[in-house]
Amino acid sequence: MPVTKTKKGSAAPNKKRLHPPTPAEALERLMTAAAIDLIDLAVLTGVSTSTVQRHAAEDKLPVPTARIGQRWIVPSAPVRKLLQIGEAA
Template identity: 45%
Template sequence: MNQTELDKLGVATDLRTAARIMGLGVSTAYELARKNEFPVPVIRAGSRYIVPTAPLRALLGVGGAA
């Protein structure tokens, strides 16, 4: 994913997209999120996992708009 694609995500994305950006498999991502071990903060909203993009960008070392 390039800078422009990251910019289009806005302030948050879903767990699947965050996993893809980090090169994680979906089942691994969900397992890590359930264990509170996902590499960036994850917000649980009902049955959904929401990943704020700011910590994701920081992990990737990418600045810019969010």
């Protein structure tokens, strides 16, 4: 299992989350990361994770997705545009 260094210098394995992210955590990733995962997308849209996963597999999401191995990623910019986040009024 890959290991990453945290800011405090301790090693933390890259593994599945034990709990879904809070909306604030998902929004933070949306605003700072180039891509998010389907769990973050589900939290941000208020749709169940299983529905988002099913729609991704059926290519029915209104944003582009990519599957890398067993992981789905979603570019952040189209999600921000869809949710009208970070746009000037």
